[in-house]
Amino acid sequence: MDLLLYQRADCPFCLKLKVGLLELGLEHETVNTVLGEKHPDVLKLNPRGTVPVLVDRDLVIPESAVALEYVNDHAGGPLFGQSPQERARIRLTAHYSDGAVGAALRDIIFEKRAKPEADWDRARIADGMARWRAVLDQLEDWCGAQGFGGDSFTAADCALMARFALADAYGAGVTPDHPRLYGWYGRERDRPSVRAAFPRRLPMAGGTMEIKR
């Protein structure tokens, strides 16, 4: 493999893939792009201009879920479990993270990132927080039994750690009200792959905010 990753460190799909690459110990070159700009090299590879885009010689993968399967597959990695049942559960939870979890957090993060605090639409943020709590209730049920939060770190863990670390940074954390999730997040947030992938600064209205770890 000769891996080249176009990414933005504040993008949850990129962060998921970056954590996966680090878990697998796969060497790769990284090109960082910036929120709000369509990188010209990315546009040539992916007309939508979105990241991540993973390139391995003539193979261009502009979908994070497919890219994570590809690198795990190539490395013979453990991220998608062993049995067909395990793989199905991991994929279902990773899909839930990419879809429902992302949708719940979008209103909170986009609002806080786009405007100074005085201008935040508080109702929009409250709506997002209500959906985030519903997601936490669902994930609390699944933790340890639906492809993440168990003994081995999976593609679903990669996906959800990316979401939870970003959520936490933007003020939507997890509390002991969700004890299994709280334990899982506390345990995995200091994992080397997560620490190495997570940026030190994140975009906030008018600039960036520093992430304290």
Added chain:
Amino acid sequence: MDLLLYQRADCPFCLKLKVGLLELGLEHETVNTVLGEKHPDVLKLNPRGTVPVLVDRDLVIPESAVALEYVNDHAGGPLFGQSPQERARIRLTAHYSDGAVGAALRDIIFEKRAKPEADWDRARIADGMARWRAVLDQLEDWCGAQGFGGDSFTAADCALMARFALADAYGAGVTPDHPRLYGWYGRERDRPSVRAAFPRRLPMAGGTMEIKR
């Protein structure tokens, strides 16, 4: 395996999975649901109420892409190719079928299905047809080289055959202007799995239409 499939025969995601199950020769029980109704058993398994839902004992899979991977995985089937590169290309095209191809066809099919012909919103249908042609241009480039239209029938072929057969029935066919696609569709539409999966009648405003094959 002890497979139970909840589906609607006019749903492209269900049809994709059904074609896959038939390709793999996997025995399964089918429960047919009806457009516009949320089946009570489906609601218990999947709170969104959407189909397909594939059940194998205690494993519930309410996502068609995950379900197709599961059955292929369990059967050791050929639908996702052999090498990591092949699998990535098949997954990318299947993802494109589930997303962009579906979005292009939605306006055409929903409009024709919902209203008598005299009331169709012709502008909405024309917009859909323009997007459908753009999708055909993209797929023409990919045919034979991006996980479908080659020597072996893949998960991407399952996904796209479901879309193309439905598109054709609702008046959005493929013509010799897209010669590779036209050849592929003409060849594969009479495949036993596709013939067996495709319904004889499809919903149309005020009732159903008969499908002539």
